[in-house]
Amino acid sequence: MRLHGYYRSSTSYRVRIALNLKGLNYDIQPVDIARGEQKSDDFRRLNPHAGVPALVTDDETVLAQSLAILDWLEEQNPEPSFWPENARERQICRELTYAIATEIHAPCNLPVLTYLETEFGADQEAKEAWNQRWMHKTLCGLERRLSREMTGDAALPFGRPTAFEVLLIPQLYNARRWKVDLAPFQALRAIDDHCQTLDAFKRAHPDEQPDSPDKGPAT
DSSP: OEEEEOTTOHHHHHHHHHHHHTTOOOEEEEOOGGGTGGGSHHHHHHOTTOOSOEEEOTTOOEEESHHHHHHHHHHHOOSSOSSOSSHHHHHHHHHHHHHIIIIIITTSSHHHHHHHHHHHOOOHHHHHHHHHHHHHHHHHHHHHHHHHHOOSOSSSTTSSOOHHHHHHHHHHHHHHHTTOOOTTOHHHHHHHHHHTTSHHHHHHSGGGSTTSGGGOSOO
């Protein structure tokens, strides 16, 4: 499989973690969204959504949209599952996962920030304030929900990595980039600290990707 993505795109980061958790092999094909490569005619032919990630399967099927890719991975490779076995925990896991996807990622992504800059003159400080506002709002809800509902291991509230951690860890990476104060979020930080010790998460980290500046120029 080939994963077309950008090293610090949170949605690309999600899919790298998910592929690693499923134990699947894949090659990275960098797409520099900072330079607009996702808008090129060649890439639009691959992914009409003109965004990352795009996963090309072994039979050359092109999959787009990170949550849809996670669903496909779950269907094709059910074990280990991205979802808890217990029905109540499974519902909470979905709630937390979708909160990140819809309440944080939707307003805090590159096209939105570019629009704020070009149409409303938002400078870096204004864009930071925008991201901090929406990230903090939902992180507060996640922290309260975990504190109220979860009684298990603080580092892995569902006993093992799930879709929630797959989405949470990239979002916390982004939160630090945008200078969000994470001090109030003890439960979320404990989960992050633990996941950073796991191979599937370490190999997916932006700093480990071939297009990361720390790895040299993209190939």
